[in-house]
Amino acid sequence: MRLMSSGRLHATFEFGDLRVISLRDGYIDMPPTRLRDEDGCALDQLPAAVPLVGGNLRLAVNAFFVTDGTRSVLIDTGASDVWHEPTMGLIYDALDEAGVDRARVTDVAITHRHEDHVSGLIAPDGSEAFPELERVWIGAGDASVFTGRLEPIRDRVVPVSEEVAINDWTTAIPAPGHTPGHTVYEVRGGAGHLLVWGDTVHVPALQFDRPNVSWEFDGDQSQARSARAALLERLSRPHHFVAGAHLDSPGIARVTPSGDGYALEHLAPPIG
Ligand SMILES: [Zn+2]
Numbered sequence: 410m411r412l413m414s415s416g417r418l419h420a421t422f423e424f425g426d427l428r429v430i431s432l433r434d435g436y437i438d439m440p441p442t443r444l445r446d447e448d449g450c451a452l453d454q455l456p457a458a459v460p461l462v463g464g465n466l467r468l469a470v471n472a473f474f475v476t477d478g479t480r481s482v483l484i485d486t487g488a489s490d491v492w493h494e495p496t497m498g499l500i501y502d503a504l505d506e507a508g509v510d511r512a513r514v515t516d517v518a519i520t521h522r523h524e525d526h527v528s529g530l531i532a533p534d535g536s537e538a539f540p541e542l543e544r545v546w547i548g549a550g551d552a553s554v555f556t557g558r559l560e561p562i563r564d565r566v567v568p569v570s571e572e573v574a575i576n577d578w579t580t581a582i583p584a585p586g587h588t589p590g591h592t593v594y595e596v597r598g599g600a601g602h603l604l605v606w607g608d609t610v611h612v613p614a615l616q617f618d619r620p621n622v623s624w625e626f627d628g629d630q631s632q633a634r635s636a637r638a639a640l641l642e643r644l645s646r647p648h649h650f651v652a653g654a655h656l657d658s659p660g661i662a663r664v665t666p667s668g669d670g671y672a673l674e675h676l677a678p679p680i681g
Contacts, residue, residue, distance in 0.1 A: 410600050410650050410661070412677040418503035420659035420677050425599025427578065430474040430507045431652065431659035433681045434487030435497035437525065438465035443625040444612060447634075452622065459614040466612055469681065470497050470525050471660040473605050473652050474509055475596050480576050482516045484594050484605045485654055486529030486538070491558070500529050501538065514539040518575060520607025520654065521588040522551035523626075530562050537561060546575050548583055548590025584609070584640065586633030587626070593640065601648030603661075609637050611655050617641075617664070617671045641671050650676070 411423045422429045441461065442451045459466070472485040488497035504511060517539065519527050530545070532538040542565060547554070549568035556563075569581045569592050584593045587608045596603040610616045611624045620637050627633035644651050644664040653660045656673070658681040663674045 410603070410676055415659065415677060415680055416506045417680060418499055419507040420661070420680055421507060422661060422676065423600075424475075424596070424603060425601075426477060427596065427598040428476050428478075429596070429598075429603060429652070429661065430476075430509065431661055431677075431680075432472045432474060432487075432500050432503035432507065433658040434470040434472055434500045434503065434525070434529065436470055436681070437468050437492070437494075437496060438462060439468060439611075440464070441466055444615065445623040445625055445627075445630060447621050447623075449623075449630060456615065456618075459612065468611055468655045469658040469660060471652070471654050471656070471658055472500055472503075472526075472529070474504070474507070474514075475579070475603075477578065480516070481513060482518050482576060482579055482594075483514050483539075484518045484652075485520055485526045485607070486517060488525040489528040489531055489538070490533035491524050491528040497525060498529070498533065501532065511539055512541050515541050515543045516576070517542060517545045518579070518581065518592075518594050519545060519547040519551070520593065520605070521548065521591040522554035523588065523608070526607065526654065527554055527559065531558055546581055546592070548585070548588070548592040550585060551588050551590025584636045586629050586631075586636040587624075588628050591633075591636070601650060603650045603652055604640065604644060605652040606640055607654050609633075609640050610653060613653070613656050613673055617673045618668070620670055645671065
């Protein structure tokens with residue numbers, strides 16, 4: 410997996426015959442009290458290695474566009490304008506910067522129902538952000554999100570309830586825990602396996618070193634912990650890479666075992 414080009418809001422990687430484009434939607438600040446130990450309590454003390462901005466954790470928000478030149482899939486869509494603080498919603502600018510026409514986006518795969526992942530299907534002006542949209546995969550347990558503002562998209566929703574190929578090189582894999590329908594997408598290129606894993610980790614500076622640390626918004630804490638353990642084990646195999654919604658942008662990295670946990674090696678310099 411090789412970085413080809415990057416800008417303020419995107420980074421493009423060569424991945425065998427595929428191109429993987431990381432798109433930065435923005436960031437969100439959250440208090441460190443959202444971190445949970447194995448008893449479900451807030452952590453007593455945050456290690457000094459975890460950076461804070463004004464006392465908060467700053468989570469990057471990324472989406473990923475993968476194409477073979479003919480077929481493409483956009484995995485997650487950012488927050489559009491639904492968040493109370495306007496720190497997200499940059500995915501449309503990121504697509505422009507990367508040279509991806511929104512009308513090329515026919516297939517979208519959503520990792521889970523939360524606003525910073527699904528809301529970008531509708532642009533701030535209320536129109537559909539992707540005018541040629543044909544299919545939206547989402548875990549069956551999260552498919553009820555397509556009401557209200559997202560209602561116009563509902564006729565194109567494809568619920569995922571088991572491991573299933575969504576194109577020649579992408580497989581949807583249910584990984585519930587963060588939400589009931591949380592789904593990861595494995596992209597296979599000539600260069601290996603890329604696991605686009607949604608919200609498996611929220612605070613990379615802590616949760617690779619200590620994978621048992623969980624997040625308040627993991628709906629089922631122990632299920633999310635098990636899913637994280639299984640995915641980290643899978644990622645530590647050769648020729649495996651991770652693309653994370655909340656890993657520091659551009660959020661594409663290699664994972665290796667380290668001590669009782671794992672270490673993260675980014676494949677590109679930071680953007681954003
Ligand atoms: Zn998220």
